[in-house]
Structures are given as structure tokens and as C-alpha cells.
Amino acid sequence: MADGPTINTIAERAGVSIASVSRVLNGLPTRQETERKVMAAADELGYVRNAVARSLKSRRTHQVAFAMADVGNPAYLAMLRQIQPVLKAAGYRLVLHSTDAVAADEIDVLHSLGERYVDGLIMSPLRVTETHLEMLAAARAPVVIIGSVPEGTRVDNVRADSHTGVRLAIDHLHTLGRRRIAMINGPVDTVPGAARGAAYREALGDLGLRHDEALVRIGDFYRPDGARAVADLLERVPDVDALMCANDLIALGALDVLRAAGRRVPEDVAVVGMDDTDLAAASWPSLTSVSLGSAERGKAAAELLLERLQGGGGEPRVVTVPPRLVVRASTAGFEAAGPEYVHHHREEGGK
Amino acid sequence: MADGPTINTIAERAGVSIASVSRVLNGLPTRQETERKVMAAADELGYVRNAVARSLKSRRTHQVAFAMADVGNPAYLAMLRQIQPVLKAAGYRLVLHSTDAVAADEIDVLHSLGERYVDGLIMSPLRVTETHLEMLAAARAPVVIIGSVPEGTRVDNVRADSHTGVRLAIDHLHTLGRRRIAMINGPVDTVPGAARGAAYREALGDLGLRHDEALVRIGDFYRPDGARAVADLLERVPDVDALMCANDLIALGALDVLRAAGRRVPEDVAVVGMDDTDLAAASWPSLTSVSLGSAERGKAAAELLLERLQGGGGEPRVVTVPPRLVVRASTAGFEAAGPEYVHHHREEGGK
DNA sequence: TTGTAAGCGTTATCAA
DNA sequence: TTGATAACGCTTACAA
Numbered sequence: 001m002a003d004g005p006t007i008n009t010i011a012e013r014a015g016v017s018i019a020s021v022s023r024v025l026n027g028l029p030t031r032q033e034t035e036r037k038v039m040a041a042a043d044e045l046g047y048v049r050n051a052v053a054r055s056l057k058s059r060r061t062h063q064v065a066f067a068m069a070d071v072g073n074p075a076y077l078a079m080l081r082q083i084q085p086v087l088k089a090a091g092y093r094l095v096l097h098s099t100d101a102v103a104a105d106e107i108d109v110l111h112s113l114g115e116r117y118v119d120g121l122i123m124s125p126l127r128v129t130e131t132h133l134e135m136l137a138a139a140r141a142p143v144v145i146i147g148s149v150p151e152g153t154r155v156d157n158v159r160a161d162s163h164t165g166v167r168l169a170i171d172h173l174h175t176l177g178r179r180r181i182a183m184i185n186g187p188v189d190t191v192p193g194a195a196r197g198a199a200y201r202e203a204l205g206d207l208g209l210r211h212d213e214a215l216v217r218i219g220d221f222y223r224p225d226g227a228r229a230v231a232d233l234l235e236r237v238p239d240v241d242a243l244m245c246a247n248d249l250i251a252l253g254a255l256d257v258l259r260a261a262g263r264r265v266p267e268d269v270a271v272v273g274m275d276d277t278d279l280a281a282a283s284w285p286s287l288t289s290v291s292l293g294s295a296e297r298g299k300a301a302a303e304l305l306l307e308r309l310q311g312g313g314g315e316p317r318v319v320t321v322p323p324r325l326v327v328r329a330s331t332a333g334f335e336a337a338g339p340e341y342v343h344h345h346r347e348e349g350g351k
Numbered sequence: 352m353a354d355g356p357t358i359n360t361i362a363e364r365a366g367v368s369i370a371s372v373s374r375v376l377n378g379l380p381t382r383q384e385t386e387r388k389v390m391a392a393a394d395e396l397g398y399v400r401n402a403v404a405r406s407l408k409s410r411r412t413h414q415v416a417f418a419m420a421d422v423g424n425p426a427y428l429a430m431l432r433q434i435q436p437v438l439k440a441a442g443y444r445l446v447l448h449s450t451d452a453v454a455a456d457e458i459d460v461l462h463s464l465g466e467r468y469v470d471g472l473i474m475s476p477l478r479v480t481e482t483h484l485e486m487l488a489a490a491r492a493p494v495v496i497i498g499s500v501p502e503g504t505r506v507d508n509v510r511a512d513s514h515t516g517v518r519l520a521i522d523h524l525h526t527l528g529r530r531r532i533a534m535i536n537g538p539v540d541t542v543p544g545a546a547r548g549a550a551y552r553e554a555l556g557d558l559g560l561r562h563d564e565a566l567v568r569i570g571d572f573y574r575p576d577g578a579r580a581v582a583d584l585l586e587r588v589p590d591v592d593a594l595m596c597a598n599d600l601i602a603l604g605a606l607d608v609l610r611a612a613g614r615r616v617p618e619d620v621a622v623v624g625m626d627d628t629d630l631a632a633a634s635w636p637s638l639t640s641v642s643l644g645s646a647e648r649g650k651a652a653a654e655l656l657l658e659r660l661q662g663g664g665g666e667p668r669v670v671t672v673p674p675r676l677v678v679r680a681s682t683a684g685f686e687a688a689g690p691e692y693v694h695h696h697r698e699e700g701g702k
Numbered sequence: 703t704t705g706t707a708a709g710c711g712t713t714a715t716c717a718a
Numbered sequence: 719t720t721g722a723t724a725a726c727g728c729t730t731a732c733a734a
Contacts, residue, residue, distance in 0.1 A: 004465060004491055006711055017721045022713060031719055048465025048491070052412065053711030055403045056726050063446070063468075071432045074629075081422045084449050093468070095414070096447045098435050114355060114399025117414075117444070140355055140399070252633055259635075278425075282603055284610075284635025357727055368705045373729060382703055404727035407710050467711095 005045040013041040025049065060119055063093045064305060067109045067123040069101035074277035075247070076124060079146060079298030083122060086302035092119070092309075101126045110135040110143070120309050122146065122301045126190045142308040144301045148191055156308065158301045158319045160292035162192055162274070165323030166199035169244055169272045169290050172325055174207050176332075178242035178270055181209065184229045184254060185246045186221040193218075196246050196274070212237070221246065226253025234261055241269055242331075248273035248280050251287055255330070270331040276324075285329035293321035356396040365392040376400065411470055414444045415656060418460045418474040420452035425599070425628035427475060430497060430649030434473060437653035443470070443660075452477045461486040461494070471660050473497065473652045477541050493659040495652045499542055507659065509652045509670045511643035513543055513625070516674030517550035520595055520623040520641050523676055525558050527683075529593035529621055532560065535580045535605060536597045537572040544569075547597045547625070563588070572597065577604025585612055592620055593682075599624035599631050602638055606681070621682040627675075636680035644672035 007021040014021065014037040023030050024038040041047075055061045064087050068076040080096075087094050095118055099105035106125050110132070113121060121139075124146040125132060136143060136155050144156040173181050183200040186193040197216070204211060214236045219225030226245060230253065233240060245251035251273030255265060263269050265285055273280055276291035300319045358372040365372065365388040375381050375389040392398075406412045415438050419427040431447075438445050446469055450456035457476050461483070464472060472490075475497040476483060487494060487506050495507040524532050534551040537544040548567070555562060565587045570576030577596060581604065584591060596602035602624030606616060614620050616636050624631055627642035651670045 004467070008711080018712085019714085019721060019723090020719085023720085026713080029719075034719080046465070046489075048462065050711050051466035051468040052403060052406045053726090054713080056407050056710090056728090057712045057714085059726075061403065071428070071435055077422070077428060080447075084422055084447065088449070094447045096431075096435065096445045098439070111399065114397070115402035116355070117402040138397075255635075279629065279633045282630045282633045284606075359727080369728085370705060370707095370730080371703085374704085377729080380703075385703080401727050404710090405729080407712090407726085408728050408730085410710075 004050075005042075005047045006050065007047075009045055010038060010041045010047055013045065014038045059116075061117060062091055063095050063118045064302075064309075065095040065097055065109065065113075065118045065121045067097040067099055067106060067121065067125075069099055069124065069126045071096070071098045074279060075275040075292075075294045078275075078277065078294035079124065079301070082295045082298035083302045086299060086306070090306050092306075099125075103127060103129055103131070107131055107135055110139055113139050113141045113143075116140070120144070120305045122298075122305055126192070128191060142305060144305045144308075146297050146301050148195070154316050156301075156304045156317050158297045158304065158321065160192075160294075160297060161320055161323050162195045162290075162292060163199040163202075165274060165290040165292055165325075166196050166244065167203050168323060168325040169274075169288075170200065170203035170207065172288070172327070172331065173242045173244070173270055173272065174209075176242075176266075176270060179209060180215070180237065180240045181242040181244060182215040182217065182233055182237065182240045183244045183246070184226055184233070184250050185216065185218050186225075186250070188218065193221075193246065200244060215240065219250070221249060223249045223253040223256070226250030227257045228253070230254040230257040231261075234258075234263075243269060243271045245271065245273050247275050248277045248287060248289055251289070251330075252279060252283055255283060255285075255287070266329070266331050266333055272331060276326050280326070280328065283330075288328045288331040289326050291324045291326055293323065296321045355401075356393075356398045357401065358398075360396055361389060361392045361398055364396065365389045410467075412468060413442055414446050414469045415653075415660075416446040416448055416460065416464075416469045416472045418448040418450055418457060418472065418476075420450055420475065420477050422447070422449045425630060426626040426643075426645045429626075429628070429645035430475065430652070433646045433649035434653045437650060437657070441657050443657075450476075454478060454480055454482070458482055458486055461490055464490050464492045464494075467491070471495070471656045473649075473656055477543070479542060493656060495656045495659070497648050497652050499546070505667050507652075507655045507668050509648045509655065509672065511543075511645075511648060512671055512674050513546045513641075513643060514550040514553075516625060516641040516643055516676075517547050517595065518554050519674060519676040520625075520639075521551065521554035521558070523639070523678070523682065524593040524595070524621055524623065525560075527593075527617075527621060530560060531566070531588065531591045532593040532595060533566040533568065533584055533588065533591045534595045534597070535577055535584070535601050536567065536569050537576075537601070539569065544572075544597065551595060566591065570601070572600060574600045574604040574607070577601030578608045579604070581605040581608040582612075585614075594620060594622045596622065596624050598626050599628045599638060599640055602640070602681075603630060603634055606634060606636075606638070617680070617682050617684055623682060627677050631677070631679065634681075639679045639682040640677050642675045642677055644674065647672045 007018045010021045011018045021038050024035050097109050120142040122144045146158050148159045149157050185197050188194050188197050217229035217233050219229040243254050273287045273289040276289040280287035280289040358369045361372045362369045372389050375386050448460050471493040473495045497509045499510045500508050536548050539545050568580035568584050570580040594605050624638045624640040627640040631638035631640040
């Protein structure tokens with residue numbers, strides 16, 4: 001682990017100046033003989049360019065940061081999976097920040113852009129505060145936000161359309177004949193929580209369904225919260241026949257409780273999740289879920305950022321990724337269930 | 352996004368030298384008056400230290416890389432979740448590499464250590480080749496390997512004990528009265544594949560169970576591969592009564608096929624997975640799984656690396672994390688099923 | 703206590 | 719085509 005060779009070491013060994021070494025290394029026009037000597041020396045020494053020095057000079061780090069609320073959340077993971085290869089292909093490294101959805105941490109990340117350890121940032125904040133907006137305006141590097149920001153915010157922005165997403169799900173449930181459709185939501189002071197709650201109310205109104213506050217339960221976005229909320233719901237509204245859950249984790253908690261309560265899914269109660277994570281396909285019954293295009297959003301965000309990094313200026317862009325309803329067993333029953341590679345064989349003698 | 356202020360800007364504004372600015376910023380002894388002026392100037396200018404310049408001088412980047420085979424794999428994710436906070440607490444940023452289990456990419460990462468963009472590396476290679484070992488020996492920064500390396504390799508190493516893990520599972524199945532226990536393995540040229548396959552054979556031998564090659568099926572480590580392997584197995588060995596799967600994804604594929612084939616789990620066939628990922632708790636029936644301590648291994652690796660970064664030398668250390676069998680419904684039946692927060696209530700009138 | 707100046711490893715300008 | 723030299727923004731002897 002001795003001190004690595006630098007262009008100085010190479011220059012000495014090859015008997016040329018450091019400028020020549022640099023030129024060769026960067027593929028600039030050089031005499032063949034010089035090039036040969038330099039390459040030979042570099043090879044022998046096992047030379048590797050120092051990225052830090054390079055960055056200092058070039059003012060480019062070839063690093064991009066991705067700040068997510070929670071490494072454990074599959075929706076962010078889906079974004080990460082798409083972001084990573086796009087950046088890699090463009091020669092950027094990925095610096096990962098987990099902010100635990102703490103606003104202060106997110107502000108920190110925005111602030112730290114001033115340290116210039118990355119060329120840009122992709123961030124997916126759960127809540128967008130005034131301070132967020134101020135910091136965004138003052139950001140020292142290009143930022144792409146995954147999630148919705150207020151109209152007029154001058155920042156590249158990739159948004160999901162949870163409004164339409166909820167709508168798709170409610171329509172689906174309605175079509176299946178469900179009329180007592182509950183909503184198990186996350187905190188309404190979060191961007192997604194607020195949007196999904198509003199969309200639910202609107203959809204119910206449009207379908208002419210009676211509004212009933214007891215049908216709306218609120219907890220956090222995790223499985224035990226979903227379970228608690230649904231346990232509570234079943235007591236208050238025993239005749240509920242469908243659950244619109246604000247994400248898949250909540251929906252899993254719902255399935256746990258329904259199963260324990262002896263309610264059949266989907267016969268007695270149909271369940272829809274959101275985000276269409278891996279868990280949706282893994283659960284049993286598999287979970288009908290609204291894909292908000294996490295993967296697509298991640299990809300779009302990465303591409304938007306790369307454009308900024310390469311092209312430079314221009315007006316902020318807003319990309320909206322359309323939602324998609326993925327129907328599985330938790331609403332459609334077993335006919336729709338199971339991964340594609342399984343050919344069902346049941347006692348009744350299905351195919 | 353104008354050019355940020357540097358210590359020069361501050362020095363000018365405060366009417367002191369850049370050395371004084373640096374001293375104040377680093378908390379070195381300074382006259383009160385100077386400190387005040389510098390801080391004032393820095394505040395007004397919104398100064399933030401340039402991390403790159405700092406790194407060049409100090410030869411420390413305060414970045415650590417984590418190279419995993421596949422961002423999508425929950426086992427690596429579990430590691431990541433533990434590594435992240437440990438590093439963050441110690442003031443390190445996390446650079447994420449996804450190598451897609453391609454050896455060349457892993458070698459690349461090892462090589463790129465020479466660029467000195469990180470102070471250290473945590474790597475979890477699926478296969479360990481000769482080249483890996485050579486590169487490890489020549490690595491220009493401290494490396495911690497998660498996974499097993501050959502005896503004598505001079506590198507910090509955190510290993511799982513899949514041998515004991517498989518043993519726990521097989522003993523469990525045997526205790527439950529299962530005698531036709533199959534193994535659905537991943538590729539045997541991978542480190543985990545080889546270890547798990549060997550452990551399976553040994554465990555069967557020790558229990559005095561008849562060895563039957565038809566009971567061993569091999570595919571890749573993913574869900575469709577598991578499904579394919581089990582479909583094949585059911586044809587060859589119809590009386591199989593237990594499946595030891597080399598990971599949870601394979602086990603999920605197994606559940607798909609068993610369900611489609613009308614075999615009850617666990618009554619007809621008991622299923623055990625490995626890695627105890629989120630998916631194990633999400634599936635239905637929930638999956639008994641051998642936890643190889645992914646989380647603990649991640650944490651241990653991060654701590655080992657930090658010690659190296661702070662303390663320096665010393666002999667390479669090997670940490671082995673003990674496995675743990677997490678019993679769920681896929682072997683123990685519904686009595687053991689469901690998350691803790693659910694109190695089961697069934698028609699028969701359980702608690 | 704403070705300022706001057708060297709140096710970290712590059713890239714890039716300007717003469718030669 | 720090449721070499722000397724000046725940055726990039728910071729930390730740190732060494733002198734004052």
C-alpha cells in the first residue's frame with residue numbers, strides 16, 4: 001500500500017515532462033516515441049489517475065448523489081436500480097444518502113452540494129418545506145426532484161400521478177361491484193399522503209358513493225401501521241368490502257389483519273396497494289397494486305440530470321410518469337393470480 | 352449557481368490571510384477579533400468548504416465504497432441498510448457500485464481504488480477468482496470482503512456460516528418428520544452455492560438419510576429459476592416432502608409451483624428459504640428462512656473498515672456471523688404464522 | 703497570533 | 719511536439 005505513482009514519477013522514468021505525460025494520458029497529439037515511453041512507464045508503475053486532483057482541476061467530480069428517504073423502502077430501491085446503471089453508463093459514480101425522511105437531513109444534503117463533492121443531485125423528499133424550496137433555489141449544483149414540487153419552483157422535477165393512480169384503483173374496485181371502499185392512508189402532511197387522500201375523496205364523489213369519514217384511516221406508511229388501521233376499521237365499519245391502501249406495505253398489514261379476522265380476500269374484502277413493489281408479487285394472495293412508475297421515475301430523473309450536466313441551462317422540465325394498475329389476486333381472485341411462468345392446476349381442473 | 356466563495360474570497364473580505372481563514376475554519380487557536388471577522392465574512396458569503404480541495408491536501412476523501420452484486424437483491428439491501436448509518440455516523444459518504452456479479456466489474460472497482468476517490472471499500476463478491484485475490488493483495492486502500500475468501504488471504508473478511516445455516520434448516524425439517532428433503536440450489540460455482548450444496552449433503556449423511564441425486568436441483572438464484580427447478584423436481588420425485596431452497600427468491604418460486612400443483616404447504620411439502628429477506632415475511636404462507644445475518648454482516652464490515660481507516664494496521668481479521676433459523680408458516684404451519692402484532696382468530700375459534 | 707509560501711496531483715496555457 | 723509554469727482550493731510548516 002505504498003504511495004502510488006503520480007505523473008511526476010512517470011515523467012522522471014520516461015524522461016519527459018509532466019505535461020507530456022498528461023497529454024499522452026489524455027490522448028492529445030504526441031510523438032509516437034514519447035507516447036510509447038510514457039505508456040511503458042505508466043504500465044510498469046501501475047499508474048492510476050488520481051480522481052481527486054483531477055476533479056479539483058476540472059471542477060467535475062463525475063459523481064452524482066441520490067438522496068432517498070429510506071434505503072429500506074422498495075419504491076426508492078426501484079428508483080435506485082434504474083438510476084445506477086444510467087449514471088454508470090455515463091461515467092458517473094453514485095453517492096447514496098439516506099435521510100430517514102428527516103427534513104433537516106435533506107436540507108443538509110442540499111447544503112452539502114456547496115462542498116462540490118458531486119456534480120449533481122437526485123432527491124426524493126417526502127415533505128417539501130419552505131426551507132427546501134429556498135435551498136433548492138440556492139443550490140450550487142443541478143438538482144432533480146423526484147416527487148411533486150409547488151408550481152413555479154425552478155427545478156427539474158419528475159412526478160408520479162398518484163391522483164390518476166388512485167382513480168384507476170377506485171374505478172377498478174367499483175367495476176368489481178364494491179361500494180364500501182375504505183382508504184388506508186399515510187400521514188396527510190406528506191406529499192403523497194395528501195395527494196392520495198384527495199384523489200380518493202374525489203373519486204368516490206365522482207362515482208356517486210356516499211362519503212363516510214369512518215372509511216378513512218390514517219397511520220404511517222409501514223406494515224404494522226396498516227395492520228393497526230385496518231383492525232380499527234373493521235370494528236367501525238364491519239361491512240367494508242374494499243381497501244385502497246396508500247402503499248404496498250400498508251396493504252400487507254391489511255392482509256395480515258383480514259386473514260386473522262377470517263375475511264376472505266378478495267371475496268369479502270378486495271385490497272389494492274400502491275407502488276407495485278416486489279412485495280406485491282410475493283404476497284399471497286398476490287396484491288393488486290397501482291404502479292406509480294418508481295423505476296421509470298428513477299430513470300427519467302437520471303436522464304434529466306445527465307442532460308443538465310452535459311447540456312447546461314434551459315428552463316426547468318417537468319416529467320410526469322403515468323400510473324398503471326397491475327391487477328392480481330387480491331382484487332381479481334385466483335384466476336389472475338400467480339407469476340406468468342406458472343400454469344395453474346387446481347382441483348376443479350382449471351388449465 | 353455562480354462560482355462559490357473560497358477562502359480567498361473570505362480572506363479579502365475579512366482583511367486577513369488565507370491561512371488565518373483556514374485556522375478559524377478548523378478551530379485552531381486564533382485571536383477573537385480575527386475569528387469574528389472571518390466567521391462574519393464566511394456567513395455573509397455562504398461559504399462551504401470545498402471537499403475536493405480538502406481531500407487532495409489531506410489525502411482523505413471521507414468516502415467509502417460498497418460494491419454489491421445486485422442492487423435488487425434484498426440480502427445486499429439488508430447489508431446496505433446497516434452499512435449506511437454506521438458510515439454516516441463516522442462522517443463518511445457512501446459510494447455505491449453495482450457489479451451485476453460480473454467479475455470484470457468487481458476487478459474494475461478494485462482497480463479504481465487507485466484513483467483514490469474513496470478511503471476504503473466494502474465488497475461482496477459472488478465468486479472469488481484468482482484475479483480477485485491478486486487485486487486484493489495489491490489494493491491501494493483498505494478492503495473488507497463480505498463473503499468467504501480462501502484461508503490465508505490477507506484481507507478483512509466477514510463471513511456467513513451457510514454450512515451451519517443449512518444444517519439448522521435440515522435438522523428442523525428432520526425433526527418435523529420430513530425424510531425426502533430436496534435441495535434447490537443456485538450455481539455451484541458461486542461461493543454460497545458451493546457451500547450450501549456441500550452442507551446439504553453432509554447434513555443428510557449425518558442424519559442417515561438416503562442420498563438421492565434426483566433430490567438436488569440447480570438453477571440460478573431467482574424466482575423463475577426456483578419455479579423451474581421445483582416443477583422439474585415434482586416430476587422426478589413426486590414423494591418429496593420438504594424443500595431446502597438456497598435463498599428466499601428460489602423459495603418463492605417453489606411456493607408458486609407447489610400452489611399451482613395443488614400441494615399444500617407445509618402439510619404436503621415444507622419449504623425453507625435462506626437469507627430471511629423481507630419477502631419471507633411477506634409471502635403466504637410466510638416463509639421459514641435461515642437468516643445468515645446479512646444485516647449483522649453489513650454492520651460488522653462497516654465497523655471493521657472504520658477501524659482500519661482510523662487505527663491503521665494489524666493482522667487481517669475474520670468475523671463469522673452465526674446463522675439463525677426463523678420459523679414461519681411454511682414449515683410450522685399457521686400456528687407459527689403471521690407478524691407478531693396480529694392475534695389470530697380462526698373459524699375453529701383460536702385465541 | 704499572523705502571513706508567506708509550498709505542495710497535494712492534475713490540466714492547460716504559453717513559449718520555445 | 720514539447721517543457722516550464724500557473725492554476726484548482728485547501729492545509730500546514732516556517733518566519734515574522
